[in-house]
Each structure stands twice: as structure tokens, then as C-alpha cells.
Amino acid sequence: MRILFAAHQFFPEHYAGTEVVTLNLARELRARGHQTFVLAPKRSVPASDLHPGEVEDYDFEGIPVRRVGRPKEDPVHPRLLDYHNDVMVERTRDYVHEVGPDIVHAIHFQGLSASVIPVFKEFGVPLVYTATDFWAFCPVVDLQRHDGAMCEGPELVHCLRCIASRNPDSRLRRMVDVTPDVALRGAAALSETPLSRHSNFLRQVGIIKERPGYIREKMELLDRVIAPSRLMHDLLVANGIGRDKIQISYDGIDTSKIAKAPEGREASAPLRIGFVGNAAPHKGCDLLIRAFKKLPPSLDATLTIHGNLQRFKPIVKQLRRLAKDDGRITFAGPFRRDEVGRVLSEMDVLVVPSRWYENAPLVICEAFAAGVPVVATNLGTMPELVKHGENGLLFELNNAENLARQLRRLGQEAGLLERLRGGIGPVKTVEENVDELEVLYGELLGENRRTA
Numbered sequence: 001m002r003i004l005f006a007a008h009q010f011f012p013e014h015y016a017g018t019e020v021v022t023l024n025l026a027r028e029l030r031a032r033g034h035q036t037f038v039l040a041p042k043r044s045v046p047a048s049d050l051h052p053g054e055v056e057d058y059d060f061e062g063i064p065v066r067r068v069g070r071p072k073e074d075p076v077h078p079r080l081l082d083y084h085n086d087v088m089v090e091r092t093r094d095y096v097h098e099v100g101p102d103i104v105h106a107i108h109f110q111g112l113s114a115s116v117i118p119v120f121k122e123f124g125v126p127l128v129y130t131a132t133d134f135w136a137f138c139p140v141v142d143l144q145r146h147d148g149a150m151c152e153g154p155e156l157v158h159c160l161r162c163i164a165s166r167n168p169d170s171r172l173r174r175m176v177d178v179t180p181d182v183a184l185r186g187a188a189a190l191s192e193t194p195l196s197r198h199s200n201f202l203r204q205v206g207i208i209k210e211r212p213g214y215i216r217e218k219m220e221l222l223d224r225v226i227a228p229s230r231l232m233h234d235l236l237v238a239n240g241i242g243r244d245k246i247q248i249s250y251d252g253i254d255t256s257k258i259a260k261a262p263e264g265r266e267a268s269a270p271l272r273i274g275f276v277g278n279a280a281p282h283k284g285c286d287l288l289i290r291a292f293k294k295l296p297p298s299l300d301a302t303l304t305i306h307g308n309l310q311r312f313k314p315i316v317k318q319l320r321r322l323a324k325d326d327g328r329i330t331f332a333g334p335f336r337r338d339e340v341g342r343v344l345s346e347m348d349v350l351v352v353p354s355r356w357y358e359n360a361p362l363v364i365c366e367a368f369a370a371g372v373p374v375v376a377t378n379l380g381t382m383p384e385l386v387k388h389g390e391n392g393l394l395f396e397l398n399n400a401e402n403l404a405r406q407l408r409r410l411g412q413e414a415g416l417l418e419r420l421r422g423g424i425g426p427v428k429t430v431e432e433n434v435d436e437l438e439v440l441y442g443e444l445l446g447e448n449r450r451t452a
Contacts, residue, residue: 001441002035004101006092006116008108008135010040010067011060013048015337016278017362018132022107024254024430025437026063032434037064037099039092041111044069053087055094066095070111078204079163082139083211085113092116096123103128103441110135114218121221126444129219129242130226133359136215137239139163139208142282142356150357150379153239154212157184160205175201216240223444228360229381247440252433253365258341260371270300270328271411274347274372276363279312279319284353284377284398286315289322289329291353291403299411304330306343344370348417349410352376352386355398361385369427373420375406390423 007022026036038060044052050069057066068091073081092112096104096119104120105128106112120127134143139159143151146165151158161184164176176184184205190196191206216239219225225242227233228251236242273292277283285305292303309316309331316331323329335343344350350367352358357380364385367374374392376382386392393406410417 001029001102001445002037002100003029003441004037004039004096004099004104006104006106006109006112006120007038007040008110008112009042010038010065013042017360018108020254020337020362021130021132021251021360023061023063024252025105025434027061028430028434029437030063032438037066037101039066039068039095039112041070041088042067044072053091055091068092075200076203077207078200079139080207081113082110083113083214084115086115088112089115089119092119093122096120101125102445105130105437108132108135110141114215117218117221124448126223126441126448127221128224128226128440128444129222130228131232131236131241131359132228134232134235134357136219136241137212137235139211140166143235144282144356152235156188156205156209157181159208159211160184163208212239223447224440229384231357231381231384232359249433249436250428251360251362251365252428252430253362253369254430255369255427257338258344258366258369260369270302271407271417272346272348273301273303273407274306274343274350275303275353276306276343276350277352278307279309279315281315282354282356284355285319286322287355287398287400287403288351288353289319290400291407292329293323293326294400294404295407295411299408301407301411302328302330304332304346306332306335308334340366341370344372347372349392349407350374351403351407352382353395353403354379354382356380358382365427368424371421371424373417373424375403375410387423389420391420391425393420 005022005026007018010019011023026038030036042048042050044050050056052069052071054069055066071081071087103126107130133141135141137153140162145151145158146161161176164173167173187202187205188209191202191209196202196206219241222242222245225246227236227246227248230248233246233248236246275285275288279285295301344367350372352361352364352374354377359381364374374386376386376392376394377397378394379397383394386394388394395403395406
């Protein structure tokens with residue numbers, strides 16, 4: 001089979017969970033004799049040397065990749081490119097024509113936009129979509145509302161406030177902050193009138209208002225939707241996406257570089273606590289540092305923070321200030337993908353203190369593959385994987401005191417760490433994931449032939 005993967009970005013510059021999932025699947029399928037390709041946008045000048053709409057072809061670990069420079073936002077239609085992008089439509093059509101795939105598997109549509117979905121279907125091939133995050137029904141992707149509440153889907157007033165709260169233009173933030181809800185709803189009505197031609201704000205309101213319906217309409221063309229968690233399944237259904245086409249399938253991980261800790265391994269002294277992730281606020285690294293500093297001096301423990309220290313530099317500076325001169329806390333920085341086994345082997349426990357739902361956190365599965373228990377927020381997909389008192393511990397969202405209590409238990413309750421290690425079951429591998437996909441692809445191709 002010839003399989004085209006579509007993603008929102010790709011290696012080597014981008015290497016988070018979605019990119020890792022895409023690479024693992026494309027690589028394993030290629031190892032089985034299939035031909036795999038990747039189409040992905042890339043930020044254009046000045047963020048890179050690629051101009052808007054310009055294409056770049058290269059190989060990454062033997063996989064052909066085409067990247068397309070992302071067009072700049074049109075000030076007349078701000079945020080429209082998030083879901084409708086004519087440049088990506090044309091570049092996608094060109095590449096599908098060149099590749100001639102039997103199957104298209106979209107891992108993410110951000111950057112490409114939902115407008116490429118009909119393009120894939122023009123060629124009469126099955127289209128699979130894996131919902132790796134919440135982009136399909138959240139314009140800021142992470143479902144974290146401006147007021148700190150967790151969200152379950154679009155509501156225009158909240159969407160406008162969320163977008164404004166993250167906008168670098170402080171004037172826009174202030175304007176939306178002081179605008180009552182009733183006025184924002186009134187702006188939504190005015191966005192459909194000729195007045196919008198003379199108001200950038202009304203145009204943006206109209207674009208955000210149209211986003212959910214546009215995406216739902218295009219996603220009706222999908223042949224199958226894969227939800228990597230029960231949470232994602234429920235959110236997709238609640239937001240009218242893929243109702244009769246969804247199957248739940250957790251992501252498999254590459255375990256080739258991860259060695260499970262030997263049975264009967266004794267707890268180390270000190271208790272080695274680890275964090276793996278970037279410094280974005282929703283990852284909760286600051287919460288972990290505050291909780292760690294609440295541990296009693298008598299508890300022998302260390303905290304090592306692994307992640308990219310170049311992104312979110314102001315936040316990293318705040319984290320270092322929060323850690324102060326605590327010699328027990330180390331900022332170890334990033335590591336290569338093939339070093340994940342070594343990094344995990346140097347921990348007694350991994351902490352995932354996220355403030356967002358975490359749709360499919362690969363790092364939890366990687367920790368389990370290494371025999372490392374996990375302490376995680378009792379939110380979203382995390383309790384689907386981390387069973388309190390069985391293979392890890394859960395703590396309350398944003399509660400540093402509660403997190404500190406769970407960490408104290410690991411250091412003070414005799415035998416707890418060993419029991420949690422013993423409760424870790426087998427993890428799903430990328431090979432098992434691809435076994436499932438080969439069956440799915442075969443079924444869809446068979447249905448396609450019968451329909452033709």
C-alpha cells in the first residue's frame with residue numbers, strides 16, 4: 001500500500017507527541033513493505049527560510065516528506081487560515097496527485113486546515129483521521145478556558161475571550177476583557193451584516209462563529225475517526241464529529257530503546273523524581289516545583305526536569321526563579337529520542353502535573369514500559385492510564401499540596417513504590433498499533449472497491 005500521512009508539522013524541528021506518533025507509524029509500515037509519505041506545513045519566513053506556499057522535499061529516516069510554507073494571516077480575515085486555507089488546498093492537491101496514495105491518514109489538520117479534506121476525497125481514496133488533540137473543536141487547541149475552567153467544546157463568547165487572552169496585542173485583550181457577554185453576542189449578529197466589511201473585529205467574530213460548523217461539515221467526509229482515548233471519543237461525539245465512524249485505539253509506542261527495570265529493584269536513596277515535557281504553563285512544571293519544595297527536609301529526594309529550555313524562555317526563567325538555589329532540583333534540558341530509555345531508567349517516579357486534558361500522553365506509556373510508576377493529575381485521559389494505588393498515584397488539579405502529599409507517600413510508605421511497580425501492566429507497542437491499522441486499511445480499501 002501507498003500511505004500518505006498528513007500532520008500539522010514534522011521532524012526534525014518539531015518532535016512532540018503528534019510528530020512521534022506519525023513517525024513511528026510511517027516507519028513501521030515502511031519496514032513491512034508499504035510505501036509511506038508525509039505532508040506537513042512549516043512556519044514560513046522569518047520563522048524559517050521557507051516562503052509562504054513554497055514547498056520543500058526531503059527524507060527523514062527514509063520517509064519522503066513534503067513541507068509547505070504556511071501562508072501569512074490575512075489582516076482582512078484574521079484566523080480564517082486556521083480552518084480554511086486555499087494555498088494548502090492547491091499544494092495538497094499537487095502532492096496527492098504526485099504520490100497517488102491508496103490511503104490517506106491525517107494525524108492533524110492544523111496548518112493544513114479542514115479545507116484539504118475534500119481534496120483528499122477528490123482522488124477517491126479512503127481517509128482516516130486520528131484526533132491527537134482538540135483542534136477540531138477548540139480554536140486554541142487545548143480546551144483550557146480563559147477563566148481557568150476546563151472546556152468541553154466551542155461557545156462563541158468563551159472562544160472569543162480565549163483567543164483574546166492569548167493574543168500578543170494587549171489592546172485587543174483589554175477590549176475583550178471589558179466587553180460584556182451580551183455585547184459579544186451582539187457582535188456575532190453584526191458580523192453577518194455589511195458592517196463587518198468596515199470592522200476587523202466583526203470579521204474575526206464572524207470567522208470564529210463559522211469555525212465549528214465548517215469543520216463539522218468537512219469532517220463528514222472522513223471514512224474513519226480514531227480516538228486515542230475514551231475522553232477524545234466522548235468529546236468528538238459531543239461536538240458532532242464522526243459519531244458513527246469513531247473507534248477507540250490507544251497509541252502504540254516504540255519500546256526498542258526502553259528496557260524495563262529488573263524485578264525486585266530496590267528503591268533508591270534519594271527518591272528520584274522526574275519530569276519530561278516542555279515549559280508551557282499547561283504542562284504544570286511550576287506546580288511540580290512548588291509541590292517538591294513542600295517536601296520535608298528529612299525526605300531525601302531529588303527532582304530532575306527534562307525538556308526544551310529554549311522554548312518559552314520567559315517561563316523557564318520563572319521556573320528557575322521558583323526553584324531558587326535548591327540544589328536538589330536540576331534542569332537537565334532536552335534529550336535525543338533514542339535516549340528516552342536512559343532518562344527513564346534514572347527515575348524512580350515520573351510526574352505528569354498537566355493542567356489540561358492530555359489526550360494521549362505518550363510519556364506515561366513510555367514510563368510504564370520502563371517499569372516507572374507515574375504520579376499524574378486526576379484529569380482527562382491521565383486517569384484512563386494511571387490507576388491510583390495500582391500503577392501510580394493521582395492528585396487534584398492545580399493542587400500543589402495534594403501533589404506533595406502523594407510524593408511524600410512514595411518516600412515514606414514502606415513498600416509503596418515496589419507495589420506500584422508491580423502493578424504496571426504491558427503497554428501497547430507501535431507494532432501492535434500497526435497490526436490494527438493494516439486491518440483497518442484493508443477493510444476500507446475493500447469497501448472502496450465494492451463501492452466503485
